Amino acid sequence: QVQLVESGGGVVQPEGSLRPSCAASGSTYKINAMGWDCHAPGKKRELVATITSGARRNYQDSMKGRFTISWGNSENTVYLQMDSLKPEDTAIYYCHANLIPRTADWAVQYWGQGTQVTVSS
DSSP states (O other): OEEEEEEOOEEEOTTOOBOOEEEEEESEEEEEEEEEEEEOTTSOOEEEEEEETTOOEEEOTTTBTTEEEEEOSSTTEEEEEEOSOOGGGOEEEEEEEEEEETTOSSOEEEEOOOEEEEEOO
């Protein structure tokens, strides 16, 4: 039904940048918010950033000031500008979306398959 497709991860040196994207497709009707989680080895999955349909943003403290979440030219795509990357940022980054499907009258949470971000010399 609804799919989230992530791309733009990869391997980068410390202080480098990446800009992964996430696009929602399928039977979407209204997207309330989208964002990113991350899951590093040996750690719990945690919030990276979220953005609402009104462009209200939240960030994890460790990413604040280095990462920027933004909508694409249509509000079914979200970007995560990742600057000044550190080795500790290495993780799988998962896109999520809170939306109302066209086949329902209530909000549903979806997750993408994840994209690997590796920061290493």
